[in-house]
Amino acid sequence: MIENVSGFRFQVAGTRYGQRNAGLLQLEFLTLKVLLVADETWIQNEAMAALSDPDTVIRQVEDPRTVAQAAEEFNPDVVIVDLQVASMGGMAVARALREAEFAEDIPATSIVLLLDRKADEFLAARAAANAWVVKPFTPQQLRAAIDSALTSLAGGRSA
Numbered sequence: 001m002i003e004n005v006s007g008f009r010f011q012v013a014g015t016r017y018g019q020r021n022a023g024l025l026q027l028e029f030l031t032l033k034v035l036l037v038a039d040e041t042w043i044q045n046e047a048m049a050a051l052s053d054p055d056t057v058i059r060q061v062e063d064p065r066t067v068a069q070a071a072e073e074f075n076p077d078v079v080i081v082d083l084q085v086a087s088m089g090g091m092a093v094a095r096a097l098r099e100a101e102f103a104e105d106i107p108a109t110s111i112v113l114l115l116d117r118k119a120d121e122f123l124a125a126r127a128a129a130n131a132w133v134v135k136p137f138t139p140q141q142l143r144a145a146i147d148s149a150l151t152s153l154a155g156g157r158s159a
Contacts (some may be wrong), residue, residue: 016122033058035076036145037067037093039086043114043135047080051146064088068100071109078146080111082131083120090114094127112142126131 017069034051038044039062051058061070064085071079077098083090100106111134113124124132130149133141 007015028127032078033074033076033147034058035071035074035079036060037064037068037090038082038114039063039080040082040084041099043082046137047114047142050137062086064090064093064096067093068096068105071100071106072146075107076109078112080114080142082113082114082135082145083123091127092120094124094129098128104143108153110146110153112145113152119148 032051032053032055036044036058037058038047038048038100044060048058049062059070059074059076061067062085064081065088067079069080081090081093085093088096094111094113096111097106097109097111101108110131111121111127111129113127113129115121115124115132115134118134120134121132130152131145137145
């Protein structure tokens with residue numbers, strides 16, 4: 001199955017591929033780069049296990065004050081942020097990333113928030129997250145949220 005997402009990314013059997021040249025679909029392998037912002041060991045372990053794939057590169061950040069700099073250096077496809085990370089909080093981290101995008105310090109980046117409860121979805125939307133998942137999450141739920149965030153970013157944010 002091939003799903004066209006704004007002419008730049010395609011999904012084939014659950015893996016991200018491709019680019020479009022002169023109207024022709026050319027498949028090439030792409031590595032998924034994930035920036036994980038969490039300071040709780042169990043969240044880090046669950047996310048790492050869910051994303052354990054030789055085609056995924058994960059960089060962890062525990063100090064939310066360094067996320068914009070890490071995003072600038074690492075250039076991730078998606079940033080996964082725990083809502084309850086350190087003193088800054090996931091909502092503030094997401095807003096800081098959006099401000100860095102607006103200032104053109106970093107390219108547009110997909111953001112997935114890890115929420116504590118379903119009622120926090122309002123906060124995720126206010127933080128301009130592309131997608132979110134409630135903790136505890138299954139590997140399938142996290143991967144689905146990442147796919148949704150990448151699709152949202154490719155198609156343009158509605159928030």
